[in-house]
């Protein structure tokens with residue numbers, strides 16, 4: 001088996017992949033101009049937003065091996081920050097940008113503190129503490145009525161540029177692509193390689209002289225900030241925010257999307273987001289046919305469990321494995337033929 | 342004499358590290374077989390592999406003519422192999438009494454007899470009967486650990502460096518006890534203290550870099566300064 | 577004085593419910609390094625099945641027993657089907673138990689509908705009585721009694737029986753337990769079942785205490801139980817009751833004086849413990 005053959009397969013693979021990605025991106029940009037279903041456009045916008053959220057989760061889980069059960073809190077912080085600023089002040093771009101800065105600050109601080117507290121301990125602690133922190137934020141959002149209007153939440157107006165659905169669709173799409181490219185860059189950088197080394201074997205990475213805890217905290221902070229960004233887009237898309245952004249359901253969305261889509265692949269998070277959002281859309285409609293579809297999430301819960309058990313690499317990882325194997329077989333064969341001929 | 346335990350070309354990985362790369366040895370019934378070798382040679386790993394704590398990936402381990410290399414640890418122990426680990430493995434929050442009770446498979450007369458026997462050998466244990474194991478001295482922990490392995494009707498004991506960190510007088514005590522137990526039990530002993538190893542050992546094996554490299558009756562090693570220097574760094 | 581007494585009683589009752597939930601978690605964790613994020617789901621299943629059984633049969637005792645049996649059975653299934661295949665892989669375990677939590681709560685809604693159910697105490701536990709000028713609500717006292725009873729029963733088993741010794745030893749050093757010829761996985765299965773049964777008991781007891789039950793309460797209580805497990809020390813059974821009482825009391829007093837900060841206070845307590853004593857106030861494991 002020649003190493004060269006393998007490399008060639010890989011580079012063809014990568015090239016082909018990039019072409020496919022580009023075509024899909026172009027199709028998505030053209031989509032609203034070809035199809036004028038408003039609900040489809042809104043649905044796609046949701047997919048883009050949750051794809052960003054899921055990718056931020058993938059950075060933690062898939063690339064660093066950290067399990068967070070409180071990712072909703074970052075999402076919620078972003079959602080509320082923008083809502084509160086638009087409501088309390090004015091729905092203008094400067095205030096919006098201020099809300100973004102505040103989101104970055106708060107999410108960075110919170111993820112830093114949580115990481116500092118628990119990332120040196122067993123992985124259970126981080127999962128548990130993030131879960132508890134998220135519930136704390138939920139309570140905060142329920143109780144701090146002057147700012148949040150309690151459970152019911154509040155509507156708000158958004159800056160001019162976000163008002164057009166088409167523009168907003170494009171903004172979210174571009175944001176998703178940018179986040180994808182950035183994270184792709186990030187995970188392939190030396191720093192990203194260290195993160196992956198941590199995921200594979202924490203002790204060994206530590207013994208190679210890396211301060212594992214610091215790297216983990218960096219991942220946790222980057223992930224938290226991106227999740228906050230997704231939350232901002234989310235509440236802007238709805239022009240409304242309520243306590244549901246802090247609930248476990250949001251975290252579960254991220255989990256289902258990354259796990260089913262395929263951890264550690266980024267693209268898996270995007271595919272997962274599409275899958276879950278569309279399923280949510282279609283299956284809720286089916287609830288009229290049979291009430292069981294009201295509980296559509298149960299199917300995904302079961303799929304999720306099966307995926308964790310049997311296909312821990314999700315859709316994308318599994319497909320890639322199969323592809324790599326069959327490609328390898330093909331090149332092996334052709335090399336054999338060459339050798340024979 | 343019958344062979345009680347036999348390792349044939351045993352290999353073990355810990356994580357991705359290839360630690361044991363070919364361990365072959367035969368332990369004869371009623372003898373004390375001593376494993377020697379430098380620090381990090383793989384002595385502890387050999388014992389852990391026999392116990393199934395670090396399962397082997399290749400080779401066979403035969404105990405009383407039965408292959409045990411793929412059994413889980415508890416089944417290996419149930420076959421009649423007792424283990425005294427390097428760190429003694431005392432349950433620190435359990436009292437001396439409770440530590441022994443966990444080990445006892447039953448309350449039969451023979452078990453009680455063995456318990457009495459070992460308590461007479463180590464009167465300290467009786468003295469601190471209700472003391473948590475974690476508060477015992479190093480020597481007392483060693484005694485407790487040996488006692489715990491002994492109370493059941495085990496045919497074979499694996500003892501890992503019982504003299505480690507003990508004062509000479511305590512070492513002697515532990516040594517005496519092993520000599521006493523020798524009458525009824527086969528013993529595999531890992532021991533760096535050559536005085537002790539040569540006094541109670543019948544047969545030796547030298548492990549180096551995860552392989553058994555030399556073996557023979559203890560007398561041979563006692564006389565072979567060259568071999569001792571080469572593998573053990575002592576003259 | 578009256579208020580103080582009432583708050584204490586309240587806190588103790590809540591503490592006992594949390595203890596019943598946390599005890600299983602802590603032992604399961606101590607033995608096998610498994611943190612069961614579906615524990616709250618078992619709690620909610622106990623609440624629903626017990627409340628439903630009580631409503632259909634009219635017997636509170638049957639309700640309670642039914643809940644416990646439900647917990648034991650679900651615990652057995654969970655351990656065999658969900659946990660066992662992923663032993664030794666922390667990340668997979670954590671992920672899979674949360675998935676189970678999702679499925680369990682959704683299944684609850686499938687079986688009993690998405691709305692909350694109301695739950696009442698049986699007649700003999702309704703109302704209150706007066707002792708020396710203070711009014712004591714019977715049902716709270718009942719919860720405290722059941723909690724203490726379970727605590728002492730489990731404590732007795734842990735201290736005085738072989739299986740109890742094995743469990744305690746296993747928490748400290750599971751390799752050694754196996755080297756002594758004990759199949760720790762069997763022991764673990766048993767502990768998992770008992771822990772699940774206790775969680776279910778906690779759930780069914782909560783019903784009449786809070787008046788209503790709903791599927792989300794599983795997670796709410798589980799979070800308190802996690803806090804207790806951290807404070808009490810993972811793997812420490814006595815630690816779990818002390819920490820649970822602490823959390824229950826602090827919750828009850830805070831809820832009276834500064835209601836908005838009740839959860840925050842407990843979280844703060846947990847954060848402090850994590851910083852200074854990650855092995856817990858009463859635990860020995862890191």
Ligand SMILES: Nc1ncnc2c1ncn2[C@@H]1O[C@H](COP(=O)(O)OP(=O)(O)OP(=O)(O)O)[C@@H](O)[C@H]1O
Nearest residue numbers: 355356358360378379380381382383384385386387
């Ligand atoms: N968990 C582990 N992970 C990686 N390597 C290990 C592990 N345990 C042991 N080793 C390595 O395996 C080798 C053999 O270790 P082992 O403990 O068997 O040696 P030993 O002969 O008992 O040494 P000593 O005399 O110091 O007790 C050593 O090089 C050690 O570093």
Ligand SMILES: [Mg+2]
Nearest residue numbers: 384385386427
């Ligand atoms: Mg050793």
